[in-house]
Amino acid sequence: MKRLIVFRHAKAVPHGSAPDFDRALAPRGLGDAAATGQYLADEQLFPDLALVSPALRTRQTWEQAARALGAVAVKLEPAIYEAATATLLKLVQGVDAQVRTLVLVGHNPGMGQLARDFVGHGDRYAFARLRSRFPTSAVAVLDFAVDGWGEVAQGGGRLDRFVTPGGEDD
Numbered sequence: 001m002k003r004l005i006v007f008r009h010a011k012a013v014p015h016g017s018a019p020d021f022d023r024a025l026a027p028r029g030l031g032d033a034a035a036t037g038q039y040l041a042d043e044q045l046f047p048d049l050a051l052v053s054p055a056l057r058t059r060q061t062w063e064q065a066a067r068a069l070g071a072v073a074v075k076l077e078p079a080i081y082e083a084a085t086a087t088l089l090k091l092v093q094g095v096d097a098q099v100r101t102l103v104l105v106g107h108n109p110g111m112g113q114l115a116r117d118f119v120g121h122g123d124r125y126a127f128a129r130l131r132s133r134f135p136t137s138a139v140a141v142l143d144f145a146v147d148g149w150g151e152v153a154q155g156g157g158r159l160d161r162f163v164t165p166g167g168e169d170d
Contacts, residue, residue: 002149004092004157005047005103006115006140007036010064012057021081025060032137035165037065045141047103049073051091053080055107061137062105072103080106088114089154097148108134115140115162118152122159130162138164 010029017023025033040046046069052062054076066072079087088110095102104111112134119127119142130140142157 001100002144002146002152003045003101003160004118004142004144004152005040005045005101006111006118006142007061007065007103007105008108008111008134008136008138009033009053009055009058009061009105010036011136021055023055023057025057025064029057029061029136030064032165033061033064034067036061036137036139036163037068039163039165040065040139041068041070045101046070047072047101048099049075049095049101050103050105051075051077051080051095052105053107054078055081058105058107065105080104080110082107083110085110085113085117089117089152092152093150095149097150099149102149112138115142115159117154118142118157119159120155120157122157123161126162127159129164130159135164138162 010033011026012023013026140162141160144152
């Protein structure tokens with residue numbers, strides 16, 4: 001079994017305050033990212049590998065979250081920034097089979113759409129919430145009954161949970 005944690009970056013400063021790639025987390029985002037990391041740790045959702053967009057807000061999100069998770073291998077992946085779901089799927093499918101739990105830290109609309117596309121079954125109430133929105137700091141946890149990441153496909157995942165620790169829409 002493989003587990004994928006789809007994690008949208010936390011709340012950033014407003015558009016126009018810096019070039020998009022260089023937008024930092026807002027104060028609320030710093031707290032939400034840390035809370036998400038603590039949630040993952042409390043729930044024993046420890047990733048083996050984090051693929052993180054190199055944009056400032058995603059790096060800061062992961063740095064805050066990772067404090068609660070201990071040592072996790074991290075790879076900054078430029079292809080995540082503004083990626084279409086096909087690109088994200090290809091990244092996931094290229095992960096080494098030794099990785100059991102993968103966290104992908106990125107941006108909407110890609111993160112939300114990827115999570116929606118991967119769900120084939122699971123918690124229907126969580127899926128109803130996920131379908132309607134994928135706000136900042138949102139985490140979708142999906143399980144795949146496969147041996148290798150190359151076997152992961154759209155509609156092949158079981159939605160274990162969908163959480164929004166920030167409790168906000170955006």
